[in-house]
Amino acid sequence: MQVGGKRLVFDGGTGLHVLGQSLLRQMPTTAHIFFTHSHWDHMQGFPFFTPGFVRGNHFCIYGAIAPDGSTVEQRLNDQMLHPNFPVPLQIMQADLDFYDVAPGEPIKIDDIVVETAPLNHPGEAVGYRVNWCGGAAAYITDTEHFADHLDENVLWLARNADILIYDSTYTDEEYNSPKSPKIGWGHSTWQEAVKVAQAANVKTLVIFHHDPAHDDDFLDSVGKQAAQNFSGAIMAKEGMVLEVPVSVLLSETFPVSHI
Structure with missing residues (x-):
């Protein structure tokens, strides 16, 4: 959603890769990304979100704490650990700010x-x-x-x-x-x-x-x-x-x- 000059993104399934490719033409870019939950079809596009790997971009990421106590940052981090992904979340060069949703x-x-x-x-x-x-x-x-x-x-x-x-x-x-x-x-x-x-x-x-x-x-x-x-x-x-x-x-x- 484009609202008041800001970009709001909801969930990060495979379509997040497509959005990322289009944003490469608009860098540096900023967006607010809201996750509803962490099932695969809502998160698995995040490791393939190319703007997240580019220094100078800024993303505010929101998600509720899961029943097991894990934050959205922890769950995004965990899906990029071996054996699921070759590089960790920390390799992303964009500024990533995480917020817990109540x-x-x-x-x-x-x-x-x-x-x-x-x-x-x-x-x-x-x-x-x-x-x-x-x-x-x-x-x-x-x-x-x-x-x-x-x-x-x-x-x-x-x-x-x-x-x-x-x-x-x-x-x-x-x-x-x-x-x-x-x-x-x-x-x-x-x-x-x-x-x-x-x-x-x-x-x-x-x-x-x-x-x-x-x-x-x-x-x-x-x-x-x-x-x-x-x-x-x-x-x-x-x-x-x-x-x-x-x-x-x-x-x-x-x-x-x-x-």
């Missing part, structure tokens, strides 16, 4: 306020909401819905948001499949995404965090069904750029792509 406590970056809340995911995860000049975008991924009620933390992050990027990994049928149920896997469905968007008065719902087993035709079908149930629903696609209206003359864009 879910429920806001993070202030000048006039940008990033609200946080815990999510329902194995090993825990954090959801984020970015507020700036009257505009709001919520990033809520790797969270499992509850069977009997909507998650109050999710509703709070999503409240009246211009854009809600929500974990819609499965369909209800897949989630409750008698042959291979996904209950307890820590992910939600596009049908639950629609319920949240409607209840939270969201303007645009982005169907996000696609199951790797879903091909483009399947996702196109889900996108059409979601839009029929909620007119503001769209399917996340790589390279998509969405713009959030704000109460100043500046025009800010919020890029959304699946990582």
Whole structure:
């Protein structure tokens, strides 16, 4: 997200390498990187984030302390130790500042306020909401819905948001499949995404965090069904750029792509 002249990056899966290659044309560069949690699909791109190896760049890195007590710095460090990676985190020449996130406590970056809340995911995860000049975008991924009620933390992050990027990994049928149920896997469905968007008065719902087993035709079908149930629903696609209206003359864009 590009907000108030600053770059905010959420999670660091394989797409972080692609972002890094584009930032090489803009160095020296600065960004704030927010991790929801440390499962591989959200961290494994960080060792391949080329700007991190370049002196003069500066990255502020945020993440909650894990249930085992490890910080985001420790977990990024550990994934780059042998036998997983040839060089350690310390070889990165960019300035890396690490911050522990306390879910429920806001993070202030000048006039940008990033609200946080815990999510329902194995090993825990954090959801984020970015507020700036009257505009709001919520990033809520790797969270499992509850069977009997909507998650109050999710509703709070999503409240009246211009854009809600929500974990819609499965369909209800897949989630409750008698042959291979996904209950307890820590992910939600596009049908639950629609319920949240409607209840939270969201303007645009982005169907996000696609199951790797879903091909483009399947996702196109889900996108059409979601839009029929909620007119503001769209399917996340790589390279998509969405713009959030704000109460100043500046025009800010919020890029959304699946990582």
